[in-house]
Every structure is written in structure tokens, then in C-alpha cells.
Amino acid sequence: xxxxxxxxxxxxxxxxxxxxxxxxxxxxxxxxxxxxxxxxxxxxxxxxxxxxxxxxxxxxxxxxxxxxxxxxx
Numbered sequence: 001x002x003x004x005x006x007x008x009x010x011x012x013x014x015x016x017x018x019x020x021x022x023x024x025x026x027x028x029x030x031x032x033x034x035x036x037x038x039x040x041x042x043x044x045x046x047x048x049x050x051x052x053x054x055x056x057x058x059x060x061x062x063x064x065x066x067x068x069x070x071x072x073x
Contacts, residue, residue: 004046006069008062012036017058019069023051031069034062049073 015035019025025045032054034041045051053070056062 001049001072002047003052004049004071004073005067006031006043006046006071008034008043008064008066008068010034010036010041011064012041012062014056014058014060014062014068015040017054017056019051019054021051021054025049025051025071031071032056043068045071047071047073 012034015033017032019031027047028044030042032043049071052072056068
């Protein structure tokens with residue numbers, strides 16, 4: 001099984017975490033929503049699989065390229 005990283009595309013804040021560890025996801029399902037400059041930016045799953053790690057919490061600041069979660073496919 002491959003472990004795939006879900007990375008932030010922007011510098012911003014984790015607004016809402018949509019999935020939990022153990023949840024099954026399809027490719028492009030939103031794992032969490034980031035907020036940057038009053039815009040909501042989804043952080044989608046890169047493939048079908050299962051969320052095995054969430055590395056951030058709601059309300060924390062994240063940098064562009066930061067790993068937010070791990071999906072196993």
C-alpha cells in the first residue's frame with residue numbers, strides 16, 4: 001500500500017477538518033478546508049484509500065507545502 005501525503009497548496013489556517021483517521025476517501029474527496037485571505041481552499045485526497053494520519057488541528061496556521069494528512073491507498 002502506498003502512503004500519500006496531502007499537502008497545503010496555500011499559506012493559511014485550517015478552517016474545518018472534514019474526515020477522521022480511519023475514514024475511507026475517494027480521489028478528490030475533501031479531507032479538510034483551509035482558509036486563506038477569506039477564501040476557502042479544499043485539501044483533497046490524492047487517491048482512493050483510507051485516512052491514516054491527520055497532522056494538524058482546526059485553527060492552526062499552515063504553510064504552503066506543509067503535509068496535512070496521510071492517505072493510504
